[in-house]
Amino acid sequence: MERDIYDEDHEAFRDVVKEFCKRYVTNEKREKWDADGQIDRETLRAAGDAGVMGLSVPEEYGGAGMLQDYRFRAIVNEEVIAAGAGSLAGAFGIQDDLAVPYLVHMGTDAQKQKWLPGMATGEIIGALAMSEPGAGSDLRGISTTAKKVDGGYLVNGAKTFISSGASADVVVTFVKTGEGNRPEAFSLLLIETSSEGFDHGKKLQKMGFHGHDTAELSFTDVFVPEENLISGTEGQGFIQLMMNLPLERLSIGVAGAAAAQAALDWTLDYTRSREAFGQRIIDFQNSRFQMADVATTVDALWAYIDRALLAYRDGKLSAEEAAKVKFWATEREWDVLDACVQLHGGYGYITEYPIARAFLDARVHRIYGGTNEIMREIVGRQLAGKR
Numbered sequence: 377m378e379r380d381i382y383d384e385d386h387e388a389f390r391d392v393v394k395e396f397c398k399r400y401v402t403n404e405k406r407e408k409w410d411a412d413g414q415i416d417r418e419t420l421r422a423a424g425d426a427g428v429m430g431l432s433v434p435e436e437y438g439g440a441g442m443l444q445d446y447r448f449r450a451i452v453n454e455e456v457i458a459a460g461a462g463s464l465a466g467a468f469g470i471q472d473d474l475a476v477p478y479l480v481h482m483g484t485d486a487q488k489q490k491w492l493p494g495m496a497t498g499e500i501i502g503a504l505a506m507s508e509p510g511a512g513s514d515l516r517g518i519s520t521t522a523k524k525v526d527g528g529y530l531v532n533g534a535k536t537f538i539s540s541g542a543s544a545d546v547v548v549t550f551v552k553t554g555e556g557n558r559p560e561a562f563s564l565l566l567i568e569t570s571s572e573g574f575d576h577g578k579k580l581q582k583m584g585f586h587g588h589d590t591a592e593l594s595f596t597d598v599f600v601p602e603e604n605l606i607s608g609t610e611g612q613g614f615i616q617l618m619m620n621l622p623l624e625r626l627s628i629g630v631a632g633a634a635a636a637q638a639a640l641d642w643t644l645d646y647t648r649s650r651e652a653f654g655q656r657i658i659d660f661q662n663s664r665f666q667m668a669d670v671a672t673t674v675d676a677l678w679a680y681i682d683r684a685l686l687a688y689r690d691g692k693l694s695a696e697e698a699a700k701v702k703f704w705a706t707e708r709e710w711d712v713l714d715a716c717v718q719l720h721g722g723y724g725y726i727t728e729y730p731i732a733r734a735f736l737d738a739r740v741h742r743i744y745g746g747t748n749e750i751m752r753e754i755v756g757r758q759l760a761g762k763r
């Protein structure tokens with residue numbers, strides 16, 4: 377089914393992203409990212425220079441000002457994932473969808489001026505740290521504290537599973553500034569990773585996304601100046617996290633649809649060229665039926681995602697609608713990837729093949745950004761008339 381949400385500007389931008397991929401997403405680079413467990417700075421800088429990363433930064437700070445029109449980011453996801461570089465797409469997503477928005481929407485002028493220009497060029501890498509060893513889904517259970525001291529805060533505690541956590545220069549960090557677990561007990565602090573007492577901890581060994589770092593972070597009496605309090609107002613952290621939820625959920629749904637599309641394309645190529653029993657794999661009725669299911673699912677995914685993209689652009693995508701998109705798209709992505717791995721036979725299990733890597737990457741889409749159970753809980757509670 378032909379998609380109709382992109383205009384000439386979007387397609388011109390797609391060419392830029394394709395060109396970037398041609399130049400920077402080589403097998404050699406990808407293997408290096410996987411071996412190092414993170415993307416090299418040169419590539420991130422090049423992505424910033426090309427406007428492929430940092431495009432959500434407003435124009436006045438050197439970006440493309442595309443935070444509200446997620447169609448451009450969707451194109452980045454489509455092309456980078458199609459190039460077989462899910463890890464790179466993940467790194468771009470953390471910068472543009474998870475770190476930059478807090479500064480753009482809630483940062484003070486001084487914070488914007490200090491961080492956004494470097495985030496647009498890729499010189500400064502950001503991350504978002506909410507999860508802790510003892511609290512993931514239940515974020516109000518965190519125990520990292522920020523104690524008010526003269527001129528700022530002293531932060532103590534630990535975070536885990538932080539994407540881009542090992543490479544980040546600045547981390548938007550969810551901390552407790554008050555007692556108990558009321559929403560007003562939490563704040564967001566911009567913590568510079570060069571601060572004394574900050575430790576990147578260890579890079580976690582993951583099932584997929586091998587080229588994108590995920591790290592533990594620890595804070596021991598880290599002094600954070602009060603000008604690094606997001607929005608400059610204490611006690612707003614929980615509400616600020618809620619404000620960015622539609623984008624975070626939409627972005628994972630888009631990545632899921634892009635991976636499903638890529639899997640469809642790779643598998644069509646593969647099943648049209650490989651033969652068994654004297655015919656192409658796609659000539660077996662079972663393969664055609666499987667591919668018919670996959671192609672129809674991908675059509676349905678884009679129809680839904682495209683509506684969500686336009687709703688987001690128009691400021692109409694609620695947190696509940698975005699939760700539906702996130703869980704439904706990533707569940708369909710999983711069905712599609714599993715079917716496509718099977719159609720590749722043994723090669724579907726070999727990580728030299730992009731289908732195998734995309735399958736391994738896909739698994740976490742159902743876990744992070746709020747697990748799919750939590751997404752269903754949010755949707756179900758709304759249907760039940762509860763808050």
Ligand SMILES: Cc1cc2nc3c(=O)[nH]c(=O)nc-3n(C[C@H](O)[C@H](O)[C@H](O)COP(=O)(O)OP(=O)(O)OC[C@H]3O[C@@H](n4cnc5c(N)ncnc54)[C@H](O)[C@@H]3O)c2cc1C
Pocket residue numbers: 504505506507510511512513514536537538539540582590740743744745746747748749750753
């Ligand atoms: C690769 C990776 C990257 C990540 N990146 C980041 C990041 O950049 N920043 C960040 O802050 N976090 C990040 N996370 C953390 C991620 O968001 C959490 O892992 C996720 O929210 C789940 O939290 P948890 O692991 O503590 O699981 P838990 O909350 O302990 O959940 C365990 C299980 O119980 C289920 N469960 C929990 N509560 C309920 C409920 N109320 N109803 C039904 N079922 C429930 C869950 O769905 C899950 O199946 C990342 C995780 C991974 C694996």
